[in-house]
Amino acid sequence: MAKKVKLPLTEETIAELKAGDNVLLSGTLYVARDAAHKRMVEALKRGEPLPFDIKGQTLYYMGPSPAPPGRPIGSAGPTTSTRMDMYTPRLLAEGLKGMIGKGIRSEEVKTATKKHKAVYLAAVGGAGALISKSIIKSDIIAYADLGPEAILRLEVTDLPATVINDIYGGDLYVEGKAKYRK
Amino acid sequence: MREIKAGAVTGAISNLFNQANYELGEDVLTALKKARQEEESPLGQEVIDTILKNADIASNERIPLCQDCGVAVVFLELGQDAHIVDGDLYTAVNEGVRQAYDEGYLRKSMVARPFSERINTGDNTPAVIHTDIVPGDRLKITVLPKGGGAENMARLGMLLPSAGRRGVVEFVVNAVDEAWSKPCPPVIIGVGIGGTAEKAASLAKHALLRKVGEPSPDSEIADLEREILEKVNNLGIGPMGYGGRITALSVHAESFPTHITSLPVAVNLQCHSARHREIVL
Numbered sequence: 001m002a003k004k005v006k007l008p009l010t011e012e013t014i015a016e017l018k019a020g021d022n023v024l025l026s027g028t029l030y031v032a033r034d035a036a037h038k039r040m041v042e043a044l045k046r047g048e049p050l051p052f053d054i055k056g057q058t059l060y061y062m063g064p065s066p067a068p069p070g071r072p073i074g075s076a077g078p079t080t081s082t083r084m085d086m087y088t089p090r091l092l093a094e095g096l097k098g099m100i101g102k103g104i105r106s107e108e109v110k111t112a113t114k115k116h117k118a119v120y121l122a123a124v125g126g127a128g129a130l131i132s133k134s135i136i137k138s139d140i141i142a143y144a145d146l147g148p149e150a151i152l153r154l155e156v157t158d159l160p161a162t163v164i165n166d167i168y169g170g171d172l173y174v175e176g177k178a179k180y181r182k
Numbered sequence: 183m184r185e186i187k188a189g190a191v192t193g194a195i196s197n198l199f200n201q202a203n204y205e206l207g208e209d210v211l212t213a214l215k216k217a218r219q220e221e222e223s224p225l226g227q228e229v230i231d232t233i234l235k236n237a238d239i240a241s242n243e244r245i246p247l248c249q250d251c252g253v254a255v256v257f258l259e260l261g262q263d264a265h266i267v268d269g270d271l272y273t274a275v276n277e278g279v280r281q282a283y284d285e286g287y288l289r290k291s292m293v294a295r296p297f298s299e300r301i302n303t304g305d306n307t308p309a310v311i312h313t314d315i316v317p318g319d320r321l322k323i324t325v326l327p328k329g330g331g332a333e334n335m336a337r338l339g340m341l342l343p344s345a346g347r348r349g350v351v352e353f354v355v356n357a358v359d360e361a362w363s364k365p366c367p368p369v370i371i372g373v374g375i376g377g378t379a380e381k382a383a384s385l386a387k388h389a390l391l392r393k394v395g396e397p398s399p400d401s402e403i404a405d406l407e408r409e410i411l412e413k414v415n416n417l418g419i420g421p422m423g424y425g426g427r428i429t430a431l432s433v434h435a436e437s438f439p440t441h442i443t444s445l446p447v448a449v450n451l452q453c454h455s456a457r458h459r460e461i462v463l
């Protein structure tokens with residue numbers, strides 16, 4: 001059974017999440033991909049504020065297909081998280097608490113995730129049509145000039161995801177593979 | 183000489199990319215349902231259920247199967263007695279791609295100047311076009327919108343001939359193991375063996391067009407495909423890498439004679455969102 005989880009995440013919720021848990025996320029989250037990550041980290045390096053308060057928030061690594069008339073968004077599944085790895089530790093240090101993407105993270109990201117008591121979740125890649133059904137609102141909030149890579153704020157209801165890296169050092173990719181390897 | 187209008191090519195390409203991006207083929211659906219029966223891991227079973235449900239939603243509600251609507255890969259088999267009129271063939275193909283991605287609400291993912299500015303071309307062109315000249319007066323068009331996540335896990339190895347069959351199996355299995363969760367497993371594994379570096383790579387891509395689960399007509403290759411599939415499915419990666427039995431749905435290999443000093447092997451992974459469609463004009 002999937003756990004219902006409210007966004008933004010609280011410390012208590014994060015403490016309850018274990019690698020391998022299925023969750024249904026509801027609330028607000030932010031969408032950012034490589035180009036937006038790069039710009040956010042560059043802003044931080046210059047001592048400038050981020051375009052939104054990232055403390056306690058969750059980022060979804062995603063680049064949707066265009067929204068057809070009458071829908072908030074098009075197909076909206078996760079993209080490969082690796083491309084964000086070089087920027088992620090800096091954002092975790094700023095207070096980022098949740099990340100949703102797909103695929104393994106670097107050791108640096110895993111260490112930083114644990115250290116800052118954050119959590120990494122995966123959504124099913126290639127299930128963009130299904131996932132889009134749980135997105136009820138999508139707004140561009142920053143970096144509009146990046147086009148499809150602008151930062152979005154989403155309102156979601158029961159967005160399905162699976163916990164990959166928890167605060168206890170659990171790693172579903174590593175544990176799952178070991179369990180079924182022959 | 184039979185005439186085929188360029189406009190007919192454009193229309194066909196546009197339809198095929200639309201169909202491919204909204205409807206998963208019967209062969210893929212059948213393979214996924216079989217995989218659902220065989221998968222032992224509860225999380226893996228749920229992933230396959232999600233993929234099947236996604237396919238339903240995509241076709242019933244007209245939402246693309248995946249937000250990554252791919253690079254527009256197009257295979258053309260042009261009969262030598264066919265004559266394209268009222269325009270040139272590749273312009274017609276690219277116009278079809280433009281129409282499909284623009285009017286079909288598909289994501290445009292192509293960027294020009296790949297190692298510097300990476301500017302989106304705005305209409306998902308140019309297509310990557312492979313053309314074969316064949317006997318006859320028909321034009322067979324196959325489209326394969328290819329997602330980046332899986333394409334990025336492609337590998338080419340120039341093995342020593344002494345590596346032989348074992349070397350080939352090892353190379354492919356390692357490629358899948360290293361790709362791990364990234365290419366959105368369960369995958370279909372395209373393998374090209376022989377020829378030259380670029381020939382092997384193109385065979386591996388072409389092999390993905392075969393119906394999922396259909397073995398090679400060459401019994402030696404079919405045997406190799408079975409062995410690779412068994413080994414890959416013992417890796418434990420499982421659906422989406424959450425751990426499980428089904429890492430690949432199928433292995434498709436193609437082979438070509440090669441140089442006495444060479445044994446090229448290419449691997450091209452296709453994610454479970456295995457979208458391809460064909461038509462003969």
Ligand code: SF4
Binds near residue numbers: 126250329330332364
């Ligand atoms: S690898 Fe395939 S299923 Fe996964 S995100 Fe890319 S196109 Fe979609």
